Amino acid sequence: MTITIGELTARPGEKVTGFLKPVQWYDGSYCKVPIAIVNGAKDGPTLWIQCASHGNEYQGMAATQRLIKETNPADLSGALILVPVLNIIAFNAQLRSSPVDGLDFNRNYPGAPPEKVMHILGHTEAIIHAMVQEIRAHADAMIDTHDAGPLGDDTEIFYCTSPDEEVTRRTRAMAFATGNPAIREITLSNPEDRAKYPGMLGAVINHIPNITIEIGGGCSINEGYAAEMHREYTNVIKHLGILPGEPQIDREQTFMNSTAMVRPRHGGILRMRIKVHQRVVKGEVLGEITDFFGNVVEELKSPIDGMIYAFRNAAVVATGQWCVSLGGVGPKPKF
Numbered sequence: 655m656t657i658t659i660g661e662l663t664a665r666p667g668e669k670v671t672g673f674l675k676p677v678q679w680y681d682g683s684y685c686k687v688p689i690a691i692v693n694g695a696k697d698g699p700t701l702w703i704q705c706a707s708h709g710n711e712y713q714g715m716a717a718t719q720r721l722i723k724e725t726n727p728a729d730l731s732g733a734l735i736l737v738p739v740l741n742i743i744a745f746n747a748q749l750r751s752s753p754v755d756g757l758d759f760n761r762n763y764p765g766a767p768p769e770k771v772m773h774i775l776g777h778t779e780a781i782i783h784a785m786v787q788e789i790r791a792h793a794d795a796m797i798d799t800h801d802a803g804p805l806g807d808d809t810e811i812f813y814c815t816s817p818d819e820e821v822t823r824r825t826r827a828m829a830f831a832t833g834n835p836a837i838r839e840i841t842l843s844n845p846e847d848r849a850k851y852p853g854m855l856g857a858v859i860n861h862i863p864n865i866t867i868e869i870g871g872g873c874s875i876n877e878g879y880a881a882e883m884h885r886e887y888t889n890v891i892k893h894l895g896i897l898p899g900e901p902q903i904d905r906e907q908t909f910m911n912s913t914a915m916v917r918p919r920h921g922g923i924l925r926m927r928i929k930v931h932q933r934v935v936k937g938e939v940l941g942e943i944t945d946f947f948g949n950v951v952e953e954l955k956s957p958i959d960g961m962i963y964a965f966r967n968a969a970v971v972a973t974g975q976w977c978v979s980l981g982g983v984g985p986k987p988k989f
C-alpha cells in the first residue's frame with residue numbers, strides 16, 4: 655500500500671525521508687518536521703514512532719536515527735513512520751517547550767486547527783493538530799518517546815487505558831512487549847487522573863494502541879540509553895508482526911497501577927539518595943534540600959509504598975518543582 659504524508663510518498667518497498675510543513679513563520683518560511691517512511695514490501699500494520707515532543711529530550715531521536723538508517727523495507731510486513739524530532743521549534747532552542755508560545759507539546763493534545771487556536775501565540779496547538787491528523791490517517795499503533803531531559807533520569811513505559819477494552823488489551827500487550835522493566839498504567843475513569851493528565855497524548859489518542867517509552871535523560875546522546883530505546887522499538891515492531899521474530903524480554907517486569915509524585919515546599923540545593931527502579935516504603939527519606947550554609951531545610955519522603963521510576967538529579971530545586979515519580983505496584987493485568 656502506498657503511503658503519502660504531506661509531500662512525501664513511499665511506495666511498497668521504499669524508504670523516503672523529508673519534512674512536513676505544518677505551520678508558517680513571520681517571514682513565510684515553514685516549521686519543518688523531519689519524517690521518514692519505511693514502507694514494507696509486504697502489507698501489514700503501520701507503527702508511528704515520534705520523538706522529542708519535548709525539544710530537549712534526545713534519546714528517542716538517537717534510536718530513531720538508527721532505525722531509519724538500518725531498516726530495510728524489503729524485510730517489513732507493514733510500515734514504520736518515524737518522526738525523530740516533533741517539536742522542532744523547542745529543539746532549535748534546546749528547550750522543553752517552544753520559546754515562542756511556551757506551550758507544553760504533551761499537555762495540549764489534540765491541538766486545534768489554525769482558526770480555532772486558543773492561546774494567543776498558539777502555533778504549538780496548530781502543529782499538534784496537523785500531526786494528529788496524520789496519526790489518525792496512518793497509524794495502527796504508536797510510540798511516543800520521552801526522557802527526563804536535563805533534570806533527571808527515568809526508565810518506564812506508561813499508557814492510558816482506553817474506553818475501548820480491545821484497545822486497552824492491545825496497548826497492555828504492546829507495553830509488556832517492549833521488555834522495559836517498569837510498566838505503568840493510568841486509568842482515566844479515575845477523576846483524579848483525568849484532572850492530572852489533560853491534553854496528554856495517551857489520554858486523547860485512545861482509539862489506537864499507544865505507549866510512551868521513557869528512557870534516561872541528560873542532554874547528550876547517551877548510546878546506552880539509545881541502544882535500550884532501539885531494542886524496545888524493535889521488540890514492539892516484532893510484536894506487531896512488522897518484522898519476523900519474537901520480542902526479547904529478559905528482565906523482570908513490574909506493573910504499576912497508581913502514580914505519586916514528590917514536590918517540595920522549600921527550594922534549595924538538592925541531594926537525592928535513590929536509584930531508578932528502587933523499591934521504597936511510605937515515609938522513607940528519598941533525598942534532602944539544604945540552604946547555602948548546609949542546613950537541611952526539607953527531607954523528601956515517599957508518599958507511598960512503591961517503586962521509583964524517575965527522579966530529579968539536578969543540583970537545585972524550587973518550591974513545587976518535580977523531584978520524584980513513583981508507582982504503586984499491583985498485580986500484572988491480563989491481556
Ligand SMILES: [Zn+2]
Binds near residue numbers: 708711760801
Ligand atoms: Zn518529555
